[in-house]
Amino acid sequence: MQLLEEEGVRYRTFPAIKIGLLAADTRAKGTGSILVEWALEYVAIELASAVGIRFMTVDALYDPDEEPPYDASGFYKKFGFQFVNSDETVSRTAPYRTMYFDLKPLIDLSIE
Numbered sequence: 001m002q003l004l005e006e007e008g009v010r011y012r013t014f015p016a017i018k019i020g021l022l023a024a025d026t027r028a029k030g031t032g033s034i035l036v037e038w039a040l041e042y043v044a045i046e047l048a049s050a051v052g053i054r055f056m057t058v059d060a061l062y063d064p065d066e067e068p069p070y071d072a073s074g075f076y077k078k079f080g081f082q083f084v085n086s087d088e089t090v091s092r093t094a095p096y097r098t099m100y101f102d103l104k105p106l107i108d109l110s111i112e
């Protein structure tokens with residue numbers, strides 16, 4: 001992950017938990033945010049101390065068949081998620097880009 005590489009961290013794997021499937025009814029505006037905020041807090045406060053999680057990841061959907069293409073990454077960027085590989089191009093066989101959120105600041109807050 002770029003951020004960690006810039007800080008001189010050279011591990012090849014990182015302890016992470018992944019958002020598998022997320023969908024919110026557009027009639028209930030704000031539901032997606034409530035779900036992501038809940039997940040970030042739950043993992044940072046309840047799980048990280050027990051199982052050593054540092055990152056939340058998600059494969060942000062990109063659908064080139066829609067016009068304009070549908071891109072879920074903008075939603076996750078609002079929370080501070082970043083692309084694992086910012087140069088990654090989206091292929092038709094894997095129409096998503098993987099993003100990560102560093103939970104450490106939240107974890108640190110929860111143990112203060």
Ligand SMILES: CC(C)(COP(=O)(O)OP(=O)(O)OC[C@H]1O[C@@H](n2cnc3c(N)ncnc32)[C@H](O)[C@@H]1OP(=O)(O)O)[C@@H](O)C(=O)NCCC(=O)NCCS
Nearest residue numbers: 022023024029030031032033059060061071072074075078
């Ligand atoms: C992505 C999804 C979960 C977001 O849920 P939502 O309830 O619509 O999101 P919210 O209403 O909480 O939106 C929060 C903010 O994100 C923005 N946003 C939502 N989707 C966005 C997108 N694709 N790109 C950029 N911004 C987006 C909203 O405009 C809103 O901005 P604001 O705070 O400035 O008003 C929902 O649109 C959905 O189910 N999409 C289809 C399935 C999908 O893409 N799931 C994610 C797969 S990785």
